[in-house]
Amino acid sequence: MANSIPLLTPQHWKDYELIDCGDFEKLERFGDHVLIRPEPQAVWPKGLTEEEWTKRHDIRFKGRSATSGDWLRKRPGLPDRWHINYRNADVSIRFRLGLTSFKHVGIFPEQAVNWDYIAETVKTFRTKRPKVLNLFAYTGGASLIARAAGADTTHVDSIKQVVTWANENQALSGLSDIRWVVEDALKFVKRELKRGNRYNGIILDPPAYGHGPKGEKWKLEDHIAGMMKDVVGLLDPHEHFLILNTYSLGFSSVIVENLVRAVYPQADNLETGELYLQATAGSKLPLGVFGKFRKIGQP
Structure with missing residues (x-):
């Protein structure tokens, strides 16, 4: 079977x-x-x-x-901009949407699956104020959720305009004190390693292709293995979670599982699978694969 x-x-x-x-x-x-x-x-x-x-x-x-x-x-x-809300059992956040020239509106609705996991995990942690790092963070859905759940949150994206957009969403959500970083994610991770910093939660939702603020080139299949090796070095050894989400036609959940196991074989409770949106008319729309794991501290 x-x-x-x-x-x-x-x-x-x-x-x-x-x-x-x-x-x-x-x-x-x-x-x-x-x-x-x-x-x-x-x-x-x-x-x-x-x-x-x-x-x-x-x-x-x-x-x-x-x-x-x-x-x-x-x-x-009809407006160029408007607002929507998201609420789960733990937190509530608010977004400003907008019509961009590249078809996006400022939110990826399927990511709510990962938001729920983040909120639940942060609230389960025994660490009083867990530190969460959101890489390739876009307009900040995961950052807002982590902050609303009580985490000390760092938001990293290479595009200044979307970080500004995420800051607007923070204000709309009645939140404050998210740390905003406009930088290439690879460079930021390497610098944090040198500083010896650690995080209780790390979220990655990298694009298939992209560029950093100084023209740095990103190609998922070329860079993700090296980046994951560095990222897991930032995890707090006692209490942590990690989410990797990829939207690439060439990636499967088996690839994500192999990638995580290769760089962090001790991962507890590793889950891999596929995100989708259920259409009211009946179809399921696939929207990326994920890998996630967590370790909750002992009482």
Whole structure:
């Protein structure tokens, strides 16, 4: 009998809904607005009719190139920016969304699975004020969750504009004192190793490709093994968690498992699997693979 791969999907969203996906697009509700965006993973036919998609959506992204495009509004007055909330059993946070030229809106809803794990783990730790490091941190969903759960949180991203965006989300969420770092993640990790710093939690959600603030090149398959070897050196040996999330068509949960085992064979409670969003119309949309483990201190 074949081993089944764990498939996880968010359970607590009220302000987000994947309505349908297919034909390389997805129909999504973010708060009060329904968007159509490209989705390269949705290779199957749509569950709803084109007429239903046209009727339901407010705003549609149309690409001009492989990396940029325009938002087409169905009617005047639809905003460029708006807010949504996320709440689970432990914490509540708030986001500012925005229509960017590269189809993103400032949040990856499937990451709520990892947010729940972060909040639960931080609140379970015996360390009074655990230290959490969020690398490739984008607009800060994981950083906000960690801080709201009581962690001393450091947020690292190479793009100044998204760190500023994350700071806006901190204020919207009624939080403070997140440490903001605009730097290449690889360089930051190596510097922290030299300083002898340790963290109780580390979160990585690296892109397939990217650039640092000084033009440093990042390619997931070329750099992730070396980076993971350095990252696990930052873990507090007594109480910790680590989450690695990858969104790359070439990565599987087996690759992530092998990677984690190679650099940290003593990992307790290692879980690997795939994140997905469940469409109301029926399809499951795969959105990356994860590996995570934790160690809770003894009483």
